[in-house]
Amino acid sequence: MNINKLAPLALSLLCASAFAADGSISISSPANGAMVSAGKKTPVVYEAALGSTGDHLHLYVDGNRVDVLREKKGSAELDALPAGKHHICLTVNTKSHAPTGVESCVDVTAQ
Template sequence: MNIKILATILFALVSVQAYAVEGKVTISSPANGATVSSKNPIPFVYDAVLGPDGDHLHLYVDGNRVDVLHLLKGTAQLDALPAGKHHICMTENTKAHAPIGVESCVDVTAQ
């Protein structure tokens, strides 16, 4: 087998394993920079792959925890946000609720 092909395959396998070990959180909606209604609840769509120490997810709005989620993919309902700018984050956490550093955040403006 050609050494370049073998090296490429080995690199791809190591990359996939590193991805699975670290975990990943993706926010599909609302999009970063989106404008949302300040009068209606906001659907929060997410998808996560937990790392080996991860157990569940925490959802934060402006630094305040608003939900604990055990489903790795789904939609959570955020209460209507007051008018202004807001920072929404989802973090991966251990069974003891300690964040492990895997997170995804978006900024939205409620009007």
């Protein structure tokens, strides 16, 4: 294979890894696929490593930011969810609220 054709691929892989987000988030509750009570508050239990550029977490329900979390480990309480399926996500963000690319999501059904 021609080395000139491989060079751009190698460069793009190096650049992608250089800008890859570090850090992690785990949501321990609710579990992915869980049933939660509609009309009752839902706790979200999490633990995060913010990485080198992370400053805080954003909590989203169905694509809407509902909270900003400063603790790396803890829980947040969601307001009562209406009946139906919901997508809950936590993202790591910089001081300027830009996402770092680290996120964790679960899907739940409120009944």
